[in-house]
Amino acid sequence: MSALQLVLKQRPALLRALCCGGTSEPFECVLDLLLSRGILVWEDYQSVQIPTRPLTSNVRDLLDLVYTKGEEACSLLLAAVGQVLPEAQKADLSFGKFSSMILDSRGPSTRSIQTLLADRPALVQNCREHIDGALEVLLETGCLSTKDCDEIQLPVYTPSQQVRRLLDQVAFKGEHAVQTLLQYLDQVQVTSGASQKKEKQLSAECLQYQKKLQSSILAQSHFLSTYGGTGRFSLDDIYTDGLLELAQDCGKSPVTLSLEDVLGLVGTLNEEADTVLISGKAGSGKSTLLQRLHLLWARGTFLTDILLVFPFSCRKLNTERRKLSLKELLFLHCCWPDCGQDQIFQFILDHPNLVLFTFDGLDEFKHSFSDEERHCCPTQPASVHMLLFNLLQGSLMKGVRKVVTSRTWAVGPALMRYLRKEVLLKGFSPRGIECFVRKHHNDPSMADRVLESLQSNTALLGLCHVPVLCWIVSKCSKELLDCDKGSPQTITDVYLMILQHFFHRQNLQVQGTLRAGWLKEHFDTVMHLGQLALEGLETSCYVFSGADLQRSKVTQKDVSMGFLIVSEGFTDASNCNCYEFLHITLQCFFAALYIVLSDSIDKSTILKLFQSSCKQESSLRKVCLKHCLESSLENRTLTGETPNLQITAKFVSGLLSHHHRDFLLQSCVPQTFEWKTKQVTKCLSKGIQKHFKSIPKPVEGEKKSMHAMPGFMWLIKCIYEMQESSIAKGAVAKLEVEHLKLTYCNIGPVECTALAYVLQHLRTPVGFQLDYNSVGDVGVEQLLPCLHTCHSLYLRNNNISDEGVRKIVERGIHCDNFKKIALFNNRLTDVSTQYFAHLLKTKQNFLSLRLGNNSITSEGAEQLAEGLRNSQSLQYLGLWGNEIEDKGAEALANALQDSTTLLWLSLVDNGVGNAGARALAELVKKTRTLEELWLSKNRIGRDGVDCLIHALKMNSSIKSVWLRGNNLSPEDVEELTKQESRLTF
Numbered sequence: 008m009s010a011l012q013l014v015l016k017q018r019p020a021l022l023r024a025l026c027c028g029g030t031s032e033p034f035e036c037v038l039d040l041l042l043s044r045g046i047l048v049w050e051d052y053q054s055v056q057i058p059t060r061p062l063t064s065n066v067r068d069l070l071d072l073v074y075t076k077g078e079e080a081c082s083l084l085l086a087a088v089g090q091v092l093p094e095a096q097k098a099d100l101s102f103g104k105f106s107s108m109i110l111d112s113r114g115p116s117t118r119s120i121q122t123l124l125a126d127r128p129a130l131v132q133n134c135r136e137h138i139d140g141a142l143e144v145l146l147e148t149g150c151l152s153t154k155d156c157d158e159i160q161l162p163v164y165t166p167s168q169q170v171r172r173l174l175d176q177v178a179f180k181g182e183h184a185v186q187t188l189l190q191y192l193d194q195v196q197v198t199s200g201a202s203q204k205k206e207k208q209l210s211a212e213c214l215q216y217q218k219k220l221q222s223s224i225l226a227q228s229h230f231l232s233t234y235g236g237t238g239r240f241s242l243d244d245i246y247t248d249g250l251l252e253l254a255q256d257c258g259k260s261p262v263t264l265s266l267e268d269v270l271g272l273v274g275t276l277n278e279e280a281d282t283v284l285i286s287g288k289a290g291s292g293k294s295t296l297l298q299r300l301h302l303l304w305a306r307g308t309f310l311t312d313i314l315l316v317f318p319f320s321c322r323k324l325n326t327e328r329r330k331l332s333l334k335e336l337l338f339l340h341c342c343w344p345d346c347g348q349d350q351i352f353q354f355i356l357d358h359p360n361l362v363l364f365t366f367d368g369l370d371e372f373k374h375s376f377s378d379e380e381r382h383c384c385p386t387q388p389a390s391v392h393m394l395l396f397n398l399l400q401g402s403l404m405k406g407v408r409k410v411v412t413s414r415t416w417a418v419g420p421a422l423m424r425y426l427r428k429e430v431l432l433k434g435f436s437p438r439g440i441e442c443f444v445r446k447h448h449n450d451p452s453m454a455d456r457v458l459e460s461l462q463s464n465t466a467l468l469g470l471c472h473v474p475v476l477c478w479i480v481s482k483c484s485k486e487l488l489d490c491d492k493g494s495p496q497t498i499t500d501v502y503l504m505i506l507q508h509f510f511h512r513q514n515l516q517v518q519g520t521l522r523a524g525w526l527k528e529h530f531d532t533v534m535h536l537g538q539l540a541l542e543g544l545e546t547s548c549y550v551f552s553g554a555d556l557q558r559s560k561v562t563q564k565d566v567s568m569g570f571l572i573v574s575e576g577f578t579d580a581s582n583c584n585c586y587e588f589l590h591i592t593l594q595c596f597f598a599a600l601y602i603v604l605s606d607s608i609d610k611s612t613i614l615k616l617f618q619s620s621c622k623q624e625s626s627l628r629k630v631c632l633k634h635c636l637e638s639s640l641e642n643r644t645l646t647g648e649t650p651n652l653q654i655t656a657k658f659v660s661g662l663l664s665h666h667h668r669d670f671l672l673q674s675c676v677p678q679t680f681e682w683k684t685k686q687v688t689k690c691l692s693k694g695i696q697k698h699f700k701s702i703p704k705p706v707e708g709e710k711k712s713m714h715a716m717p718g719f720m721w722l723i724k725c726i727y728e729m730q731e732s733s734i735a736k737g738a739v740a741k742l743e744v745e746h747l748k749l750t751y752c753n754i755g756p757v758e759c760t761a762l763a764y765v766l767q768h769l770r771t772p773v774g775f776q777l778d779y780n781s782v783g784d785v786g787v788e789q790l791l792p793c794l795h796t797c798h799s800l801y802l803r804n805n806n807i808s809d810e811g812v813r814k815i816v817e818r819g820i821h822c823d824n825f826k827k828i829a830l831f832n833n834r835l836t837d838v839s840t841q842y843f844a845h846l847l848k849t850k851q852n853f854l855s856l857r858l859g860n861n862s863i864t865s866e867g868a869e870q871l872a873e874g875l876r877n878s879q880s881l882q883y884l885g886l887w888g889n890e891i892e893d894k895g896a897e898a899l900a901n902a903l904q905d906s907t908t909l910l911w912l913s914l915v916d917n918g919v920g921n922a923g924a925r926a927l928a929e930l931v932k933k934t935r936t937l938e939e940l941w942l943s944k945n946r947i948g949r950d951g952v953d954c955l956i957h958a959l960k961m962n963s964s965i966k967s968v969w970l971r972g973n974n975l976s977p978e979d980v981e982e983l984t985k986q987e988s989r990l991t992f
């Protein structure tokens with residue numbers, strides 16, 4: 008194949024390869040080589056290297072330009088790309104015979120400017136360490152102004168980029184400037200031989216450092232903290248893939264990602280940015296995913312194009328109070344090089360595309376992100392938050408790839424602007440749950456029993472989509488199997504189970520059994536850990552020193568219970584171990600226990616906790632206000648991370664539920680317990696009412712609709728944790744809306760359970776819009792208790808399969824109010840249509856069925872037709888984007904001929920041809936109700952349309968027939984439009 012053909016054919020792959028590193032370095036190196044070979048002249052270069060444009064636009068222009076220059080230019084482009092890109096990045100490309108072309112320079116030239124171009128690649132490489140000197144000389148000789156020099160040295164540029172700017176600027180100034188520069192470089196003897204020797208030496212040092220970094224990361228990422236003490240499982244043994252999706256809607260069904268895609272091109276929103284955010288709920292597995300990424304890189308099996316990975320924990324960065332330079336940050340916090348620190352650091356600065364930084368738990372970082380203070384200099388010390396924020400923005404070390412994890416909602420719009428993309432970690436899929444439980448239990452029969460127990464308790468199964476809860480449930484399999492059927496139901500139940508499990512383990516060692524009054528028996532431990540946990544949450548502190556432990560009276564015995572683990576990489580002032588809770592949600596649980604059980608707690612604590620949790624934005628005002636609780640100012644709220652305060656408040660609600668009352672009353676004063684319960688009830692009722700009051704009045708002619716604000720789902724979940732139906736009833740008793748909109752709210756099965764618990768008490772039925780969430784089949788089952796209060800159910804993009812449909816239909820046929828369903832973009836097949844046919848036959852008030860973008864074929868359409876024949880109510884039928892073809896269209900058209908209710912029918916994009924159109928024309932002749940018929944994007948030709956026109960002459964109800972994108976010539980369209988004005992092409 009010729010070079011021209013190779014470039015044309017591989018245009019998308021070339022574009023991807025030159026842009027996917029997130030840095031313009033490879034592209035600029037290719038430009039250097041093409042300039043040096045004279046393929047590009049100076050004007051060409053300026054037209055394709057426009058720094059203010061996205062990299063992709065520049066690359067596209069280069070490909071166009073080179074293509075127009077012909078075969079030789081294309082062959083040199085291929086050779087240059089082959090020379091510049093690392094192996095992994097060019098794996099998809101074929102270079103033909105051009106891979107072996109040697110790209111040397113054009114040889115000596117009489118004019119300095121030509122030398123500058125011909126030697127450009129070598130100059131870029133060799134001049135990096137002499138920029139300061141060169142600028143000084145050029146300034147002294149008047150070749151460059153101070154402004155020119157400042158622009159060249161902008162810290163956002165890497166040293167290589169600075170040299171290129173210098174070369175461009177000097178070429179622009181003319182022959183004299185070029186001569187001055189070349190003479191200076193000659194003087195400092197920047198010979199390519201010497202420089203290459205240095206590079207070799209450098210790589211040896213870097214490789215040695217890489218080895219050290221890899222072995223340190225291997226050691227750190229081998230075990231999960233939740234399994235740390237047991238030594239039973241390595242990450243390899245237990246790691247189970249979670250569901251990863253792009254956070255932003257790309258108009259299609261949610262894109263499921265693999266670990267590789269996190270740093271790949273897919274889903275890129277901002278090509279100039281280098282930071283990828285992985286967000287998810289508490290315990291959804293963000294840290295674990297990062298740990299997996301580190302482990303695989305350290306083994307050399309993943310991200311092989313990355314030479315150095317620097318893993319940071321925001322929890323650890325919180326403890327850094329000094330001002331640090333970037334170099335100190337990297338080497339002190341990650342791994343110290345044994346030799347050649349300066350050279351290694353220089354290498355990092357020069358090769359940002361070979362480096363990855365990861366930051367785990369940005370939500371735990373004490374400072375909220377701000378881009379107001381710029382810090383661009385890699386050698387100048389600055390506070391940790393300045394370094395972190397400037398790294399994330401790309402003003403410091405542009406081109407280094409960054410992966411950040413954070414809880415959902417904790418990242419504000421200020422940071423969003425600097426994100427390359429956001430990836431959502433949605434926890435385990437149903438298969439993931441099974442896989443995890445099997446990995447956790449060596450004994451397959453035990454795994455079977457746990458899974459069986461989960462199947463019989465779908466609320467608990469729903470909870471297990473969150474990996475940390477799946478871990479607890481698996482760990483507490485004995486307690487779970489000993490429980491009565493139906494229990495546990497709430498997250499609080501699950502956490503009480505893990506408490507019981509740990510104390511049980513301890514008692515077994517001491518006396519063999521755990522008595523019913525286990526909480527009373529371990530009351531002191533619970534209170535000590537509870538105080539430590541609460542004080543930590545108030546100050547966003549998750550790592551505790553010996554002094555912190557002492558202040559909360561935590562004893563060695565308390566530590567030995569296993570809820571606290573040694574924090575890796577931390578020591579306190581006296582060089583002793585620091586501790587953290589097994590998982591942060593466990594810290595929240597202990598804090599909640601302390602709030603509920605303590606007699607001495609400030610009376611306003613509960614109020615403050617709920618007020619702070621309501622304030623979503625308070626996570627943006629992170630200030631250390633430990634004194635807040637002690638303050639006498641009444642209107643102060645609790646500080647700390649809003650997500651963690653919300654989790655704590657949820658646990659407080661759960662602990663104060665009737666369900667746990669008798670058990671907890673063994674360990675606290677009844678009056679205070681009652682008082683606290685009343686207070687929480689009041690907070691929740693007030694909170695939800697305030698929420699409803701904020702619903703704007705409907706625009707005239709529109710339904711009264713409520714779009715859930717942040718905090719709504721949290722309130723609903725607190726009410727569910729309390730398991731008090733009177734609160735649920737009271738909460739929605741006065742709600743008068745016709746439509747409840749909860750799109751893009753990250754709603755999974757857990758949230759569905761809570762929603763149904765509350766919404767089943769609605770007095771008037773609502774339209775319930777849950778589009779673009781992760782409801783799934785398990786979530787659908789959880790929603791069933793509120794189906795009777797729902798007139799319309801919108802579940803677009805929710806990963807629902809035929810099994811979910813079976814459940815909805817089974818319940819739906821008994822719910823009088825239930826009249827509409829929209830299931831666009833799910834995983835439905837022809838199996839679903841059997842269920843819908845049954846629904847249509849049985850439920851004679853059902854109005855609307857929208858099943859677009861699923862996998863329904865002609866067989867499914869035939870089954871649906873059976874139901875339609877018997878329906879005396881259906882008005883809207885949407886099958887856009889399925890595969891029903893002519894046979895399916897014929898079946899539907901026949902079945903609908905006698906319908907006296909159908910108003911709207913869409914068969915867009917279904918492969919329908921003339922035969923289908925002929926059958927639909929018969930429907931058009933007979934129907935007296937149909938108003939709109941959508942047939943765009945099919946294969947209907949002239950014959951089919953003629954039939955439709957003929958039928959329309961006998962029909963007065965139809966207002967429009969849409970036929971865009973069918974098999975018609977422009978002449979046909981022109982003529983047919985004249986014949987029938989109701990046709991739209």
Ligand SMILES: Nc1ncnc2c1ncn2[C@@H]1O[C@H](COP(=O)(O)OP(=O)(O)OP(=O)(O)O)[C@@H](O)[C@H]1O
Nearest residue numbers: 233245246247289290291292293294295474475478
């Ligand atoms: N992919 C996974 N495979 C196996 N176990 C997992 C996985 N993800 C999470 N877990 C289990 O859940 C626990 C909590 O996960 P992790 O700490 O990664 O969650 P997180 O999303 O970082 O939570 P947070 O936001 O609260 O910090 C892990 O310690 C582990 O026991």
